[in-house]
Amino acid sequence: MSIKTIERKVLQKNDEVATENRAYFKEHGILALNLVSSPGSGKTSLLEQTLRMLENRLPTAVVIGDVQTNLDAQRLASFDIPTIQLVTNGSCHLEASLVRDTLSEIEADKTKLLFIENVGNLVCPSNFDLGEAMKVVIASTVEGDDKPLKYPAMFRNASVLIINKIDLLPYVNCDMDILRNNALRINPSLTIFETSCTTGEGISGWCDWLQQQVEDQSWDNVSA
Amino acid sequence: MHELSIAKNIIQLAREHLTAEEEVRLRTIKVNVGTFSTIVPAQLVFGFEAAREDTPLRQAELDITMIPLRIKCYSCGEETEIDPVDFICPSCSSPNIEIIAGNELTITDLEISDS
Ligand SMILES: Nc1nc2c(ncn2[C@@H]2O[C@H](COP(=O)(O)OP(=O)(O)OP(=O)(O)O)[C@@H](O)[C@H]2O)c(=O)[nH]1
Ligand SMILES: [Mg+2]
Ligand SMILES: [Zn+2]
Numbered sequence: 196m197s198i199k200t201i202e203r204k205v206l207q208k209n210d211e212v213a214t215e216n217r218a219y220f221k222e223h224g225i226l227a228l229n230l231v232s233s234p235g236s237g238k239t240s241l242l243e244q245t246l247r248m249l250e251n252r253l254p255t256a257v258v259i260g261d262v263q264t265n266l267d268a269q270r271l272a273s274f275d276i277p278t279i280q281l282v283t284n285g286s287c288h289l290e291a292s293l294v295r296d297t298l299s300e301i302e303a304d305k306t307k308l309l310f311i312e313n314v315g316n317l318v319c320p321s322n323f324d325l326g327e328a329m330k331v332v333i334a335s336t337v338e339g340d341d342k343p344l345k346y347p348a349m350f351r352n353a354s355v356l357i358i359n360k361i362d363l364l365p366y367v368n369c370d371m372d373i374l375r376n377n378a379l380r381i382n383p384s385l386t387i388f389e390t391s392c393t394t395g396e397g398i399s400g401w402c403d404w405l406q407q408q409v410e411d412q413s414w415d416n417v418s419a
Numbered sequence: 420m421h422e423l424s425i426a427k428n429i430i431q432l433a434r435e436h437l438t439a440e441e442e443v444r445l446r447t448i449k450v451n452v453g454t455f456s457t458i459v460p461a462q463l464v465f466g467f468e469a470a471r472e473d474t475p476l477r478q479a480e481l482d483i484t485m486i487p488l489r490i491k492c493y494s495c496g497e498e499t500e501i502d503p504v505d506f507i508c509p510s511c512s513s514p515n516i517e518i519i520a521g522n523e524l525t526i527t528d529l530e531i532s533d534s
Binding site: 198200206290318321322344 | 421424425428429433436437450455456503504506514518525526529530531532533
């Protein structure tokens with residue numbers, strides 16, 4: 196038996212492309228956010244609300260990953276911004292090369308903010324760096340308050356937590372204090388927003404924060 | 420099931436280090452998987468067995484070593500193993516910590532039989 200010692204990262208190729216993407220975003224001053232959540236927590240709804248509020252405020256583009264269909268992109272079609280649908284054909288996560296291939300469709304010098312809606316899944320996307328400045332994890336109240344403990348990697352690797360569907364709090368078994376504490380136990384540096392995409396509550400605070408991030412370019416200090 | 424795409428990456432990487440001759444004689448691919456990497460070992464083996472079928476690596480097996488989650492504390496300097504839900508230093512309770520192991524996903528060695 197002969198042994199070859201190679202010591203190589205399995206996802207090295209993805210990481211390399213992600214690094215290129217990150218350099219590209221930085222060069223053009225684009226804040227790229229990777230939106231992750233379980234299926235149905237409200238990623239597309241949050242985008243609808245956010246785009247409405249940021250219209251004429253921040254030049255924005257959206258890349259949406261879905262396993263099948265372009266239904267999510269259709270929901271955003273009424274906004275006058277570049278919206279690119281990626282269909283992963285069964286794969287449960289986006290990869291950096293898929294994102295790179297969309298960049299030619301986005302006018303970099305006219306874009307300040309790029310949302311990448313990942314496939315609804317709290318596990319798989321966490322291994323695949325896309326080159327984003329930060330991950331934004333969305334947890335909805337209907338999923339209960341123990342999500343951070345069940346999916347610690349995603350909450351640890353995210354910079355922002357959005358607790359969505361707060362309008363449903365009276366009807367669901369979710370204690371906001373417990374949810375917040377569980378999330379901060381996994382990741383004390385999380386920035387937390389609480390929103391309802393039905394009533395619009397909390398959306399303006401989130402949008403003001405986004406605008407501030409873009410103006411300060413402060414995400415340069417956020418490690419990937 | 421991202422383990423299938425990860426298994427495909429493992430096979431592709433291994434093949435970059437092997438001659439056509441060696442590919443057929445490859446017996447073991449040793450990989451390190453961090454317990455915090457979200458990879459389920461059994462799923463990875465399952466994905467690997469599916470992915471190797473269309474390749475010359477049909478004799479190869481995966482040998483997975485799990486690497487525990489370890490942190491270094493910025494406050495007291497201690498390095499300790501922790502559970503993935505308690506991100507504070509067990510010695511001084513500081514949350515000011517850095518993960519130093521447990522995120523691994525690496526191929527370490529390829530074992531090739533002589534005949
Ligand atoms: N009551 C309530 N419903 C919401 C809220 N946000 C989203 N929803 C509903 O939740 C469902 C799923 O929302 P989506 O925005 O499609 O969720 P998603 O995360 O994009 O889903 P996938 O892309 O399939 O993973 C829709 O029926 C929304 O109308 C909210 O704040 N309150
Ligand atoms: Mg969606
Ligand atoms: Zn300590």
